[in-house]
Amino acid sequence: MYDPQRLAALVAVAEAGSITRAAERLGYTAPALSQQLAKLEREAGAALLVRHHRGTTLTAAGELLLARARRVLDELDRARLELAELSGLSGGRLRVGSFMTAGTHLLPPVLSAFRRDHPDVQLSVVEYEPPLGVAAVARGEADLALTHTYEPAPAATAQQPPAGVAVEPLLTEELVVVSAPGHALTAGTGRLPMAGLAGQPLVACAPENTSRSAVEAHLVAAGARVAVRCDTPGYVLVCALVSAGLGVAVVPEMMARLAVTPIATRRLDPPALKRTIGVAYREGEANAAAQSLRALLRGTFGRSQQ
Numbered sequence: 001m002y003d004p005q006r007l008a009a010l011v012a013v014a015e016a017g018s019i020t021r022a023a024e025r026l027g028y029t030a031p032a033l034s035q036q037l038a039k040l041e042r043e044a045g046a047a048l049l050v051r052h053h054r055g056t057t058l059t060a061a062g063e064l065l066l067a068r069a070r071r072v073l074d075e076l077d078r079a080r081l082e083l084a085e086l087s088g089l090s091g092g093r094l095r096v097g098s099f100m101t102a103g104t105h106l107l108p109p110v111l112s113a114f115r116r117d118h119p120d121v122q123l124s125v126v127e128y129e130p131p132l133g134v135a136a137v138a139r140g141e142a143d144l145a146l147t148h149t150y151e152p153a154p155a156a157t158a159q160q161p162p163a164g165v166a167v168e169p170l171l172t173e174e175l176v177v178v179s180a181p182g183h184a185l186t187a188g189t190g191r192l193p194m195a196g197l198a199g200q201p202l203v204a205c206a207p208e209n210t211s212r213s214a215v216e217a218h219l220v221a222a223g224a225r226v227a228v229r230c231d232t233p234g235y236v237l238v239c240a241l242v243s244a245g246l247g248v249a250v251v252p253e254m255m256a257r258l259a260v261t262p263i264a265t266r267r268l269d270p271p272a273l274k275r276t277i278g279v280a281y282r283e284g285e286a287n288a289a290a291q292s293l294r295a296l297l298r299g300t301f302g303r304s305q306q
Contacts, residue, residue, distance in 0.1 A: 004076060006040040007069035009033055010048065014066050018055030024274070027169035080295045093122040094289040097133035097145030100234050102277060105258060107146065110300045114293050121289050129233045130209070134280040138162035143290045144281050146297075150175075150211040151274045152218050167278040168294065170301035173253045175215065175273035178263045180245045191269035198223025201247035203238050206231045215273055219250055239263055277301070 012022035013033075023033040041048050048062035058066060094114075098107050103125060111123060128136055133145030138161070147167060161167050177197070179186045185196065202224040204216050220226065227247045230237050235255040242249045243261035252275045256265045279297050281290060 002040070002043055002069075002072075003036075004073065006036050006043070007065075007072055009036045010040060010062070010066060011069050011073065013037065013049065013056055014058055014062070016055075019051075021055075021172075024172045024276070025169065027276075027278075074299075077295050077299055080291065092289060093124065094144075094287075094293060095142045096123065096125050096293070097128040097136050097142040097280075098125060099130055099133065099146060099148065100127060101252075101255060101258075102146040102148075103127060105254070106277075106301065110293070110296050113296055113300070118289065118292065130211075134161050134165060134167065137280045137282060138165045140282075143287055144279055144293060146170075146277060147280050148211075148275050148277045150215045151272070151276070152214050153211050161280060164283055165280055166283045167280045168298070169276050169278045170297060172274055172276045174267060174271050175250045175275060176253050176256050177248055177266045177268060178239060178242050178251055178256050178259070179248045179266075180243055181262050181264050183248070183264060185248055186264035186266040188266065191267045191271070193269050194222045194272075197248070197250075200224050201227030203228045203230065203241050203247040203249040205229075205235070205238060206233060209233065215250070218273065224248075236260065 009022065009026065009028075012026050013019055016022040016025055019033055019037070020030050023030045026033065028036075037049060044061060044065060046061035047059050048065060049056045050059060096107070096111070107125070111125070114121075115123070126136070126142065128142070128145055128147075130147040130149070133142065133147045136142040137145050177186060177192055185192065185200065197219060200223075202216070202219060204226050205212055206229070207213050207216075216226070228241055230241065232238075235249075235251045236259075238249050238251060239255065239259040240261045241247065243259070243263050250268070250273060253265075256263065279294060281294060
């Protein structure tokens with residue numbers, strides 16, 4: 001019998017195109033994920049992946065198993081939802097925390113699907129700028145909270161959630177350079193070497209977020225200079241100032257795609273700056289509504305990367 005976690009690993013590698021990117025998405029190390037895939041190949045009795053310098057591709061056996069794996073994982077998610085219904089999801093309350101970007105662009109379709117499945121559960125959504133949502137879950141003020149972390153990050157001890165709280169990674173995205181349209185920095189093709197930021201005026205967010213501050217310190221070390229500091233946790237104003245020609249910025253790829261003002265983008269080399277979005281929850285708590293929403297988040301966020 002195939003282990004569902006190993007099947008999920010195969011799906012992630014197929015969608016990400018490489019073991020490294022799939023490991024980041026699943027919250028594993030690349031060697032740990034490689035071990036899971038090796039065990040799956042032994043179970044299948046056939047090679048499933050071809051590794052090359054650009055990533056991985058599936059063999060014919062891998063493609064066959066991939067189709068079945070997706071069906072199995074979909075059925076397991078459906079079973080979790082149906083079991084949650086049998087557990088009495090005919091009422092009660094679910095309190096969800098979210099930061100602005102996820103609450104505006106990612107959470108609504110998930111909550112809409114949850115409402116269709118569980119119309120009698122009372123929903124409430126509160127905005128928490130990370131990492132405040134994780135603390136709200138620890139205090140019992142929220143049942144789940146969408147949060148994020150940045151790489152590079154401060155010391156690992158500063159990133160650990162409180163006791164009894166776990167954070168499940170949902171998706172990882174690169175940070176990209178954004179500029180006003182026509183800027184020489186984003187006019188080139190291919191990735192921009194990090195050294196290309198040297199001397200560039202940087203539009204940066206408020207310094208209170210320690211994870212984001214670590215990213216900005218990395219950019220300053222590469223030669224960028226902070227020219228405009230925005231006392232806001234959001235990127236909407238940052239992108240607007242960039243669009244007006246006040247400098248360049250490095251923002252999550254999702255925010256670049258969703259910018260309401262005209263901007264140009266370019267990826268960085270190496271792709272070392274990243275943001276991981278995850279969901280915080282209390283470990284061991286038998287909250288059927290929270291478990292059901294987590295399953296929906298997992299499926300929806302996973303599909304958003306395809």
